[in-house]
Amino acid sequence: MRLRIPPVSIEHSSVINHPQAEVFAWHSRPGAMPRLMPPWQPMTVLAETDSLADGRAVLGLPGGLRWIAQHNPARFEPPRRFADELASNGPMSWPPRAIGWWRHTHEFCYAGPGKTRVRDRVDTLVPAALLRTTFIYRHR
Secondary structure: OOOOOOOOOEEEEEOOOOHHHHHHHHOOOOOOHHOOOOOOOEEEEEEEOOOOOOOOOEEEEHHHOOEEEOOOHOOEEOEEEEEEEEEEEEEEEEOOHHHEEEEEEEEEEOOOOOOOEEEEEEEEEEOHHHHHHOOOHHHH
């Protein structure tokens, strides 16, 4: 019998002093992933997604491994939300079974005149402590 550990939710939010549509658009423009990637993480952006609705982004990891982030069309609601999930694409992609589960939901909501609350939520088996500094960097 295999023990199945349920994923946990890790959340981080902050208020950005720009309107919701503008903040959402910033995330959809080319260069968003490199701008959001902390310099200490051992990954590089190999390919950004063409579409937050249903595209794929590819991150390079040490040893030639790849992290494939597949955007989910069912979770795409501009300018409110988009989400991506860990996917596999051949033997060099980081297999979802090694992580267990990863879904990253990006939410944007009105937080007052000209302000937007940005909320990142990751459902995963990865310990929250490993992701906190990444969220802090991204939101800064």
